[in-house]
Amino acid sequence: MKTGPAALTQTRRVRLVRSDAVQRLLAFGALILIIVVFSLASPNFLQFDNVVGILLATTVTGVLALGVTFVIITGGIDLSIGTVMTLSAVMTAIFLTEWHLPIPLGIVAGLATGALAGLVNGVFIAKLKIPSFIATLGMLNVAKGLALVISGLKPIYFNDTPAFNQAAMGSVVSAVVPGLDVPNIVLVFFGAAILASLVLSKTILGRYTFALGSNEEAARLSGVSVDGWKMAVYTLAGLFSGLAGVLIGARLNSAQPSLGQGYELDAIAAAVIGGTSLSGGEGTILGTVIGAFIISTLTNGLRIMSVPQEWQTVVTGGIVIIAVYLDIVRRRRQA
């Protein structure tokens, strides 16, 4: 009987589907488990207000994680997303509070600041061949310093433009379904996630993101303009940082120049927990969203159970290590 390549391909494909799904199911299962455990442990956990709290807490880290997912899939890393977010928030504040420009212009300023920082990262990494870890570590400090200088070390409050905060924290949903007060910025996060997912899976940019992380040289030999697309990926990550800056500014009704560093690690952790491979070539937006929820739900639950904040940090750190280890085990078994 001729059981040639055809039969082989079939069995292999079945296994492939299974192994890829396993990682995402694992993360999703973990999220469900966390929710079940905390809701049994504390009656307050599933209260509507607390759920909204979790959603809000996921929003900013989640948006950052969307962008960094692209970067990690290319095999790179972006450590600057947290402080670039801060710088973007400060720029929005300058536009709105100092210069009294219309709110849409302030939002554009925030987004543009993020994208520009990302583009600079991209140029250093793609053109000057500086390792992404170093280039973005530099940008982390540059953005942090600029945010402090521009804001004059003080928080800038959006007191003149109350509409900014209202637009973010108001609820379009409750207008449709009375009582369901889900803030608008949560919707922005989900919208951004859907957009990111489409870009990653359906567009040229997404395809080359995977190609870069899988085998950059092969992509180059096939005529893909590797440098250009790499810059585009870092610019996109910067754009998401800008969006996160606008969102955090609107939510806190202020630009806090000393807030931001540390967010990048949560965002990277979210992507990695969601199955994005630090060695590149693998990752999904859905996984990253689940990863972001795992972190925020865990933090929230531990707080409800009165676990001290220091211990919360220990737990989330441990989760990241376990997630990476599981990924390595899975990969080793495949090889």
Added chain:
Amino acid sequence: MPEPVGDLLVEMDGVSKDFPGVHALRACRFELRRGEIHALVGENGAGKSTLMKILAGVYRMDAGRIRLKGADADIASPRAAQQLGISIIHQELSLMPHLSAAQNIFIGREPRGRIPFFIDERRLNEQARTLFSSLNLKVDPQAKVGKLTVAQQQMVEIAKALSYNAEVVIMDEPTATLTETEIDELFRIIRKLRENGVGVVHISHRLEELKRISDRVTVMRDGQYIATVDTKDASIERIISMMVGRTIYEGAAEIPETANPEVVLDVRALNRGRMVRDVNFTLRRGEILGLAGLVGAGRTEVARAVFGADRPDSGTILVHGQVAHIHSPADAVRLGIGYLSEDRKRYGLAIGMDVESNIVLATLRRFADAIGRVDFRRTRATAEQRVHRLDIRTPSIRQKVRNLSGGNQQKVVIAKWLTADTEILIFDEPTRGIDVGAKSEIYHLLNDLARQGKAIIMISSELPEILRMSHRIVVMCEGRIRGELSGAEATQEKIMTYATMRTTAIGPQTAA
């Protein structure tokens, strides 16, 4: 049999190429007809791949000319070659394992959807499916390439090459890692290309394979064109003699036969994957054992298994008559076995550290006291002594190893193992990347070590080197030992005959 001139796809003439220190190609010729499978053969380093990389735009030639379908052509880049209808399938596959077969084939040329930047995935898969079915290929276009077998990956590469409407397809050792049935499948595809009028260049070491597939054979040696013959008129023996024709270095081994009977290493029925199959050999004190074979024959894999770098599936290793349990390189070092990798920069040296640090690297504990303080006076003295004895040319023992020549880097590695009191030294391609003058120094050093009673295994792809240095020669092919020759009886022809002996040629072997 005269062919009409219009059937010539490629004519290369007078092609020369120098790399620093090497004449890679000297006035080479090559021609390829439409609908022909043309085998290109030669020893390792004969210049086959270089010649084809020039045709594929990977390298630029220093002199010579190329005509495509009768017109002069300038092939400036891989892209230009593709546009001229020339595709090359490299020895190392250049696919993206995380992308699907279809995505790999059309990378950089994705069919677009109606919305800008969006990919029409359905059309992409459809085009791949059409391509595969035109080749009778049973590969799922949506399967991730990393999950395909090596053979299927090769098919994807071929399909990709053809999707550029290639008229010339160059395959660099496509069968090196394939099994028998996979090779049959590959040959079916190659024959189909021939029917469609494509000219196929097939680079291979496996000579009996050429009899099956090729129409003509071109033989190269030492960067020079030797001859082109019709395959049906040429015997394998004749092709081998054309490949090894030179006698420049040949002659008796420089070292006298040692009669020392003491066996220091005895490897029995060693198995690991496909590259190490039922390997048996012994190594005596004061002996240089040449491990010959073509690239990919499994020699390095045997060395790594003996050294504990890879875990064998089965087999026994005896060191000084005692069964040795070698589970890691650290175990091997304790038993007095040292491995000098062919890739010194990656595995043999801490390239950014100085000579002294490298020499004592494997034995630093011996120079330290109970709480780990290193006695740098002693490390310095030891390093000075080694540098002097091995005549390592370096301005000082503080020099970074990176700044030394290849030959002196190799000596630093040797010094490191000697410091570790190593009795058994495995040299993997010890003279690769080393210039001719330094080579003979390394040879002298190996002879000295053997005379001092060290037991040496030398892996080399250069037959003259093997012939010149070895007391005994073991020849491998496809992970098996195909023959053993004494230094006196060995010739290049005999080694090549064993080295190209594939399973089908000699029938199945039973494990001992």
